[in-house]
Amino acid sequence: MTYCVGLLLDAGIVLLSDTRTNAGLDNIATYRKMFTFEEPGERVIAIMTAGSLSVTQTTLARLDEAARDLEPDPAKSILHAETMLQVAEIVGNTLSDVASDVSSKMGKSGENASATLIVAGQRRGGRMRMFLVYPEGNFIEATADTPFLQIGEHKYGKPILDRVATPKTTLSDARKAVLLSMDSTLRSNLSVGMPLDLAVIERDACRVTEQLRIEPHDEAFQEMSRAWSEALRNAFRQIEI
DSSP states (O other): OOEEEEEEOSSEEEEEEOOEEESSTTOEEEOOOEEEEEETTTEEEEEEEEEOHHHHHHHHHHHHHHHHOSSOOTTTOTTTOSSHHHHHHHHHHHHHHHHHHHHHHHGGGTOOOOEEEEEEEEETTSOOEEEEEOTTSOEEEOOSSSOEEEEESOTTTHHHHHHHOOTTOOHHHHHHHHHHHHHHHHHHOTTSOSOEEEEEEETTTOSOSEEEEEOTTOHHHHHHHHHHHHHHHHHHHHOOO
16 A cells, blocks of 8 residues: 655645555565656656556656657656646546556456556746646645645544644644654554655745655654654543543
8 A cells, every 4th residue: 555645835845655565465565656857947746656556657657758758749748848737637648548558458357457646846937736636637736725635545644634734834844744644654554664755845946855765764753753652642641521
């Protein structure tokens, strides 16, 4: 399974993903689920993936190939699309095509392959935007009312985001919020696992301003997890009914 989360804030975008992929209890592997494309100062795009690995890898491969084309087609290249809306449409169309191709090959076995993606970024002169793209290629957009999007095993990490995430949240607090959201998910679901990939995109920077891999024995993450657990226990003890 997977857990990926993105926050769209006035100050920028914060993204976090796990890396565990499993196809049964005895077939667990680590695969990156966060991918970034950028022309520093011009545009930055981040994509996080959940679902069928064959679908997500093929989708990203096609997007990367189109972006690197020496004679790019703006209708197919996310690095040459005029707006983030067009980027979301390109990603959606590519995902839908790949999912359809893979599902048709698996049809005889009665199985379907699907995936969902989070697409976020900014083009110079435009505003930051973030989309959740469904397997069929349609999408929804993060708004001021709901400034975060999640894919994968999202239910365990949602409560803290509901309580603390607003467009006014600072990048520092957002960083903490997504890490605690992930920590809650790691505690409750073994199909989500480390290492983690974190990315921060400051508003109008048009580049990834921080990118970090957090390994299983990262001391700062472990200390944050311990502190959060203790804070919850203390709060529980102080509540009277």
